[in-house]
Amino acid sequence: MAGIKAKEVHVDLEKLKKWKKQNAQERLEFIDYWVEYIKTHSDEEWSRQQNVLIDSQIKTSRALNKKISGLRNGE
Amino acid sequence: MKYNSEKREIIFNKKALNNLDKFTINFVYLLNKYTDYVIVSGYVSILLGRSRASEDIDLLIPKMEFHKFKNLFEELLNKGYECVNTSNVKEAYNMLSEHAIRFFEKGSPIPNIEFKIIKTELEEYAFNNKIKVVFGADLLFISPIELQIAFKLFLAAEGTDKELQSDKDIEDARHLYKQFKEKINKVEFLYFIDKLNVGKKLKWLE
Numbered sequence: 001m002a003g004i005k006a007k008e009v010h011v012d013l014e015k016l017k018k019w020k021k022q023n024a025q026e027r028l029e030f031i032d033y034w035v036e037y038i039k040t041h042s043d044e045e046w047s048r049q050q051n052v053l054i055d056s057q058i059k060t061s062r063a064l065n066k067k068i069s070g071l072r073n074g075e
Numbered sequence: 076m077k078y079n080s081e082k083r084e085i086i087f088n089k090k091a092l093n094n095l096d097k098f099t100i101n102f103v104y105l106l107n108k109y110t111d112y113v114i115v116s117g118y119v120s121i122l123l124g125r126s127r128a129s130e131d132i133d134l135l136i137p138k139m140e141f142h143k144f145k146n147l148f149e150e151l152l153n154k155g156y157e158c159v160n161t162s163n164v165k166e167a168y169n170m171l172s173e174h175a176i177r178f179f180e181k182g183s184p185i186p187n188i189e190f191k192i193i194k195t196e197l198e199e200y201a202f203n204n205k206i207k208v209v210f211g212a213d214l215l216f217i218s219p220i221e222l223q224i225a226f227k228l229f230l231a232a233e234g235t236d237k238e239l240q241s242d243k244d245i246e247d248a249r250h251l252y253k254q255f256k257e258k259i260n261k262v263e264f265l266y267f268i269d270k271l272n273v274g275k276k277l278k279w280l281e
Contacts, residue, residue, distance in 0.1 A: 027246060028246070028279070030126075031246055031250050032253060034125075034126050038076075038254065042088065043087045043088045046124060047090045048091045050093065051091055051092075051094075053126060053127070053128060054095050055093050055094050057128035058095065058185060061130065061185040062183050065183070065184055065185060
């Protein structure tokens, strides 16, 4: 892939649209799966799993922000 | 979690608190000294189990007198919060009558609280019909589920029959609907669906 220029990139829109549709469907199916998981597991259990996602995102965002602030301050 | 729709109460049993929960609880602990509030939008779905994170928590409050707002603003600043928009209390108060203002813990813009005065009848309804969410010694007030689902469908981009949507608002609405469909007030729910003209989007819920 190295060296390929933007104008040389072929985009198959039909294929992309198909993927987009399938991806959206899979996401909706996961919502149903996850709601079922919540209903069949204790609050302690599902929230522990949910927290892995939430806490890691906040941690990453904060670290990124610190880095950006550092760069702005010339560190 | 148990939802008692008559008591308008959701009770968690030993929910493990994440950083978003802790941030919100700490903020409303201070806010509660000055005003009631209702949480709306994305964090409602997240609090009720949706598997996604968010950068902000949307919070509505009734109109406040300046002296009350001043005390709240000063306490927030003294307790380590920063207002994104301004550090001047008068400016912040004036902005609040026009648009939302944001607060975050000093040095950490994420997550933040988007703080807004109630202006529309929909917002007033959310505030007057809020649901109490209890987890241990802590509690938060959130928008009614029926309105929340309908409004999330309203926020979602227009979909066509040919193209399924991948949209966080659709996903939030579906999460809440699937979780509470046996308990929601169908008459109220369909009323908001009709008023927000989102009947065509109901298909995304099932």
